[in-house]
Amino acid sequence: MSQHPIAKTEAVTLRISPFSNTSQVVTWLTPDYGKIATVIKGALRPKRDYAGQYDIGYRCELLFYEYAHNGLHIFKECTALDNRRACHGDWRRTAVISYLCRLAADATPDGAHIPELYHLTDDALRTLAQTPPPHDLLMLWYELHLLELLGISPHLRHCTLCKDHLPPEAGALFSAELGGVVCDACAPHRQESAARRLTPDLLALLRRWQRAAAFAPLRGVPLDASQRDALCQTLRHFLSRHLDTAPECRAIAFQMAVMQVRKAATERPSAGG
Ligand SMILES: [Zn+2]
Known part of the structure; x- marks a missing residue:
């Protein structure tokens, strides 16, 4: 993946769909790239890397490889900037x-x-x-x-x-x-x-x-x-x-x-x- 430039943007998580037994496709709305979708490999594994860092409606800092195959970018990492805590459990x-x-x-x-x-x-x-x-x-x-x-x-x-x-x-x-x-x-x-x-x-x-x-x-x-x-x-x-x-x-x-x-x-x- 290293040959592709890494893009960094803020993003709101819009949609999360299963992609395989262990992966997800996450759709994001961003100010810089519009609506994009990324594959997060291993997202459904018990010990996943980004648990709690993204969910529907969260505002995140998203890093992804700026290369799309069939409309899907490859996710690199994300950090929750606003997890809408007041909405949890409501x-x-x-x-x-x-x-x-x-x-x-x-x-x-x-x-x-x-x-x-x-x-x-x-x-x-x-x-x-x-x-x-x-x-x-x-x-x-x-x-x-x-x-x-x-x-x-x-x-x-x-x-x-x-x-x-x-x-x-x-x-x-x-x-x-x-x-x-x-x-x-x-x-x-x-x-x-x-x-x-x-x-x-x-x-x-x-x-x-x-x-x-x-x-x-x-x-x-x-x-x-x-x-x-x-x-x-x-x-x-x-x-x-x-x-x-x-x-x-x-x-x-x-x-x-x-x-x-x-x-x-x-x-x-x-x-x-
Ligand atoms: Zn009229």
């Missing part, structure tokens, strides 16, 4: 990690060089570890920004049919198939079972989130369970129409988050005491 956060990493792995095209996607993913995972649940809004914020970085952002400001600007106080029909909102003049001509009405407050919220580079200021937005569900379903339709990714992994992560919202609502003491 099944709700673990479900979110699984979903975000699965989405990033499925959605990032091979060979695409989008450093911002690495930073977005690492930022979302760090925020997940640092903020209390529920994390459904964090997932929605991540999805919106991932779509933007991939160049398939939903159109929320102009009608996708007539291109007219939609005033901020207006609600609109949201068509996953057309890729965004449809104004009231065009809506009656639109036949689409999955299209759904976005109320003015939810449309304004999505627009604001689309512009918000950081998630932290959005956390305090008061939303009830039905509003959260409407946002979740709107983006679910959009993602399933525009990306080839696993919907069941998303459904589990959101179900757990919504359970948390409902639990908090029932535990809250009533206004009358």
Whole structure:
């Protein structure tokens, strides 16, 4: 292997798959090389070298030989820089990690060089570890920004049919198939079972989130369970129409988050005491 140059980069572990009885293929998202896959030989042996240094969602320092055979690089070594310790043993956060990493792995095209996607993913995972649940809004914020970085952002400001600007106080029909909102003049001509009405407050919220580079200021937005569900379903339709990714992994992560919202609502003491 020594004839090949060694590359060193930060990387988020996106996916781990068995490769043989003793080896694994690990898919990483990196700021410098995009999405790459490495073979880790001996990863499944009882006495393995890098136990605890990488797992789904970890941020690592990765060294690999810059030579790919059938799309697979040869791993050299890695060190965990952030193992998301606060998420360990927390099944709700673990479900979110699984979903975000699965989405990033499925959605990032091979060979695409989008450093911002690495930073977005690492930022979302760090925020997940640092903020209390529920994390459904964090997932929605991540999805919106991932779509933007991939160049398939939903159109929320102009009608996708007539291109007219939609005033901020207006609600609109949201068509996953057309890729965004449809104004009231065009809506009656639109036949689409999955299209759904976005109320003015939810449309304004999505627009604001689309512009918000950081998630932290959005956390305090008061939303009830039905509003959260409407946002979740709107983006679910959009993602399933525009990306080839696993919907069941998303459904589990959101179900757990919504359970948390409902639990908090029932535990809250009533206004009358
Ligand atoms: Zn229109």
